[in-house]
Amino acid sequence: MRRIGVVVNPIAGMGGRVGLKGTDGKVAEARERGAEPRAPDRAGEALRAVADSGEDVSIVTYGDPMGESVARDAGFDPEVVGAPGDRDATTSADTREAVRAFVDRGVDVVLFVGGDGTAADVAETLDDLDAETPMLGVPAGVKVYSSVFGVSPRAAGRIVATFSETEPAEVNDVDEDAFRGGEVVTELRAVATVPVADQRQSAKQLGGGTVETLAEGVAESVREGVTYVLGPGSTVGAVKERLGFDGTALGVDVWRDGEPLVRDAGESEILDALGEENVVVVSPIGGQGFVFGRGNQQISPAVIRRSTVEVVASRSKLDDVGTLRVDTGDPDLDAELAGWTKVRVGRYERRLVEVVA
Template identity: 80%
Template sequence: MRRIGVVVNPIAGMGGRVGLKGTDGKVAEARERGAEPRAPDRAATALESLAEVADGVTLVTYGDPMGASLVRGTGFDPEVVGDPRDPEETTGADTRAAVRAFVEAGVDVILFVGGDGTAVDVAETLEELDDETPILGVPAGVKVYSSVFGVSPRAAGRIVASFSETERAEVNDIDEDAFRGGDVVTELRAVATVPVAEQRQSAKQLGGGTVETLAEGVADSVEPGVTYVLGPGSTVGAIKEALGFQGTTLGVDVWRDGEVLVEDAAESDILAVLGDRNVVVVSPIGGQGFVFGRGNQQLSPEVIRRCDLEVVASRRKLDTIGTLRVDTGDPTLDDDLRGWLKVRVGRHERRLVEVR
């Protein structure tokens, strides 16, 4: 009988849609901006998926809001091995305490819900204990750079219930303050044991190649009266420069008819300035292939539904990705986006790529 430890970081990802690019040290500000918890819904989806394929598993979890009610809500009767010190303000210390309790309880795998910061808390605690219990993340944070996550909540739930082999994978994190300032400063924080699974995401690759011709092609094709929602990343950043403004490298900017309507926009800012016709321009994350759901949660399902989609990428990036992925938080929208998509790779050239 497999024993699965489940721990939820309830504040993970709250800063995404309100444009904070992370929640570390920014919970109060995120709430002031109207942020809603994202992790509980992601956890519920993963647990529902787990329940569909689980056969003779026992779930071990932590007290609310870090798992107990969510696990019970999926039909399991979990072992609860502890409680956070302050349920109103959980911290990484609570995640680390949960991991220690899971190890003492003899779990076979740990399913955590959060982002890279949560992954660091889990992996570093296991390293301190000299323990090699496998871990797998349900992606719920703004930053998901590490290769210890399922490609979606449903995939993570299925994997922990059914995997048979493990391997070692990197846990990376970035400096959120530098990230908000436009710099990506990554650091290898730990190496963890993870399930071997096709539906586990790769580590994000940084770097890319020249995109000047691609950017010029997009800039040349803009249409009067159309609102362009320009996502984060260096490829779309080159498009912003071709349009005549610097833009926010790791944020979302909105542009129409030669004017920047909003810089570093939150979801609400974007919705407020959308027009009759809108185009969202995004580039997949190198090494992972995510178009939505990683680092651009400002591009919410409501925003996406009101826009046409333009995906841009260098040929080199597409060669390293193979397929594209979406994880918007809305399963119906994800299904609508899946299929074959023409990705712009040059001034006029496009390549047909599958979205999974």
């Protein structure tokens, strides 16, 4: 049986429809403007999806208004592990206390309902506890910039009931005062463990630095003894720079264990340099979307077949090209590469993109 810890931030999102661009420090004003709680309804949608999944699950939750009633209304008999100090004025401390109680009870996943601020409270608490418990958000806040949320309440419910793998994702929070003034100022608050799922939202692009952060992600993921074939272009060039060498801007370089093996390599040189485990890092051509077959033919079918492929790109480039394309000269390989692939767009973030031959 999967045990799901459910915590609801009951004031999340109240400021949105009344034009406050967030609820932090603005609950009283939101209520004066006629704002109604939004999070409980969205929590109910998620929990009904959990119930509809047909999986064997149980719910651990916090006292009202932070989960108990919505869990019962969705047909569960929840284990209630505490209650907020003031039902009419819940705080982030209540959320954190709920998460601590969930970890003590050994839940398998934390399902929270709120926005980026709530996500940060949950993630930071799990980090403080050194807990490896995965988390996932039901989007209910005004600000939902992080990639730790389902794309909808029902999607979040299905995911927590059925997931089998996890991966890291960034929790970003926005300064609400700056946001109300028309400026997006973000802060990386935590790196959380989340379920792997197609219906988990991607992080929103928050401005510059995307290429730099994805380059950091590639560099941090390199493994000893693995040979990296690094394609041309400025995006992969940032990866080369992050690895500590001056790469060939329009050529292919081969790197392993802290040093370049071949610069501006042709196919035969690449094949000679390959080891037992190899990774090809490429970025699509802007405006066209070609991953292979345009400007990097030296990364031949023979090289690709001996390697794992990692595609990296800025979010803006992916938005521009829409789909990715391959034209390796080997129709069978093109067919194998076609389908859906995960493209690294940040330090930890990936976006699911279709590859067509």
